Amino acid sequence: MQEETTEQNNIITLEDLRPRREEKKTFSGYFMPRRHSGILFDPEKCTGCGTCEMVCSVRNVSKIAPASASMEVLRDEEDNRNFAILCQHCRKPLCIEACPTRAIEKGEDGIVRINKLFCVGCGLCTMACPEAAPLKDPVTEEINKCDLCEGDPLCVKYCPSGALTFTKGKKIRWIKGLRWTVQTVSFLLLVVILVGTFCSLKAGALSLSCPAGILQNIASSGTIVLVWILSAFLILGLTILAGRFFCGWICPFGFLLDLVDKITPKKIGWPSFLKSRMVKYGILAGAVGGSCAFGFQAFCPVCPIGSICRSYGATGTLNGANLGIMGALAGLEITERRVWCRYFCPVGALLALFAKIGLIKIVIGANQCKKFSCIQCAEVCPMGIIDADKLREGISPVIRMTECITCMRCIDRCPYGAAKIRFRWQKAVPGNIEL
Amino acid sequence: MTNGKDRLAEARRSSGASGCVECGRCVAVCPMAEMYTNFSIEMSPRGVIKKTLTGDDVIMDKNIWYCTECNAGTDMCPQGVSCRDLIRALREIAIEEKVVEDIKYCTRCGKPFLSIPVKNFVFDRLEEEPPNVLNLLGLCPVCRREIYMLRNAQVL
Numbered sequence: 273m274q275e276e277t278t279e280q281n282n283i284i285t286l287e288d289l290r291p292r293r294e295e296k297k298t299f300s301g302y303f304m305p306r307r308h309s310g311i312l313f314d315p316e317k318c319t320g321c322g323t324c325e326m327v328c329s330v331r332n333v334s335k336i337a338p339a340s341a342s343m344e345v346l347r348d349e350e351d352n353r354n355f356a357i358l359c360q361h362c363r364k365p366l367c368i369e370a371c372p373t374r375a376i377e378k379g380e381d382g383i384v385r386i387n388k389l390f391c392v393g394c395g396l397c398t399m400a401c402p403e404a405a406p407l408k409d410p411v412t413e414e415i416n417k418c419d420l421c422e423g424d425p426l427c428v429k430y431c432p433s434g435a436l437t438f439t440k441g442k443k444i445r446w447i448k449g450l451r452w453t454v455q456t457v458s459f460l461l462l463v464v465i466l467v468g469t470f471c472s473l474k475a476g477a478l479s480l481s482c483p484a485g486i487l488q489n490i491a492s493s494g495t496i497v498l499v500w501i502l503s504a505f506l507i508l509g510l511t512i513l514a515g516r517f518f519c520g521w522i523c524p525f526g527f528l529l530d531l532v533d534k535i536t537p538k539k540i541g542w543p544s545f546l547k548s549r550m551v552k553y554g555i556l557a558g559a560v561g562g563s564c565a566f567g568f569q570a571f572c573p574v575c576p577i578g579s580i581c582r583s584y585g586a587t588g589t590l591n592g593a594n595l596g597i598m599g600a601l602a603g604l605e606i607t608e609r610r611v612w613c614r615y616f617c618p619v620g621a622l623l624a625l626f627a628k629i630g631l632i633k634i635v636i637g638a639n640q641c642k643k644f645s646c647i648q649c650a651e652v653c654p655m656g657i658i659d660a661d662k663l664r665e666g667i668s669p670v671i672r673m674t675e676c677i678t679c680m681r682c683i684d685r686c687p688y689g690a691a692k693i694r695f696r697w698q699k700a701v702p703g704n705i706e707l
Numbered sequence: 708m709t710n711g712k713d714r715l716a717e718a719r720r721s722s723g724a725s726g727c728v729e730c731g732r733c734v735a736v737c738p739m740a741e742m743y744t745n746f747s748i749e750m751s752p753r754g755v756i757k758k759t760l761t762g763d764d765v766i767m768d769k770n771i772w773y774c775t776e777c778n779a780g781t782d783m784c785p786q787g788v789s790c791r792d793l794i795r796a797l798r799e800i801a802i803e804e805k806v807v808e809d810i811k812y813c814t815r816c817g818k819p820f821l822s823i824p825v826k827n828f829v830f831d832r833l834e835e836e837p838p839n840v841l842n843l844l845g846l847c848p849v850c851r852r853e854i855y856m857l858r859n860a861q862v863l
Binding site for chain 1: 736738741775777778779821825828829832833836837843844848851852855
């Protein structure tokens, strides 16, 4: 009896023979990520001639047989609308998950390949793929999938209209580097070098203040001092010019949240009944009303941005309550990214009101993106305002500038150049689908 | 049912099932062994071929609905038996005779295109994916292409 059970345990499974490879996460991957190479398709240029299918089939089966190609052009003769089905070499390929024989692997170079030795041609990858890119050869019943011709795709070379372009992805994400530099410098300036700067600073004739603090000042004292308004105007003007640029690039507490986010990559989710982005306007109104009632700035004593600004230096004050509130708010980062900025920050709420009449907007053109399998912009967005479902349906999502902190992560990350920053009055996206 | 019997005989003949020597090579390469925990000899291509040859009630059998219609068994068979063609034919007969309900119908056009066990396998593997990706899996290949055309090729 005992022998039988040991025999049961000795059955060799696929897990023993071909274990799944864990993705390695390296430090350099943060700033110089792995290239996301792939072929981009422009439906406006495609004429539907099928040259790409032909050259691809020549590579696959050494004869011109478009059905044996690793790509397919869907043609609509009436409206001259064409669409190429080709592998996007996803970062988390669903085909790998679905393959029962584990014949599909993503190489170190990011190219997803089918190992013909193990492929049995069941076609489950075609079903699982959001693009239906692995194609079944109707004659040989083998699955053909693009392997980018090992870095020099024939279809791109021979495309007569230039509808297909090959991209090796961006090497260095310069916006990312710039943003982290600006955030670090402003953190050092606002917290370490100039104590209490963000809340109020006077350097000769120049003065600079937190707009929400000024609002509370006005409410508590009942008087309007012109200098106060002028001093708040620097940040408000910046907001009108560049959206909530302050939140994404300068705010020292936002920088702290970004740092905390780096050490808590797994998110447990924010309860949905608290997912109201109007709460922060309520807190702003409460702060102003409270200041009016009590006669002092009601919110500033507990403000985490103020706390972090006042925390450093010889005159630094950071009492228990401040530290506790700041720590708790930073700890909320384990639920979602930038929970404080999304739902609660009254400074952000005031800036959001000005960002609403701001001059710029972020657009993500679904026509340029149109890849159900990528959706990296929605993943990296710290405010979670990019509607991935809309993008998957091919509709350009509306990005509310009141919620956008202009961190430009989406622009930096998009491999297709679909995320862009535009002036408010510019046409949204060429070929945007109006529904 | 007579028509069904004729077609069953035709399926046996065209797939070469009568040439099966029960060597079991098709079972050795069958991906179903990795996909289903309840994999058994009745479910394996060899078992299905045996049942096809011995009885007419094979189309009532649940086990014919687990196959992914891959070509692995046919490639290995020394006798040239196409177990995939056999199972395809059996399924066609079963659908036409309306004896088994283990089939997934396209959510858009309503045509049958996939067997439920295979669909369940893929859905289990992809259960962490968002629902709109899974909705795509409920569409037959033809409908999927139409959806791609509608979504992606809109040029105004």
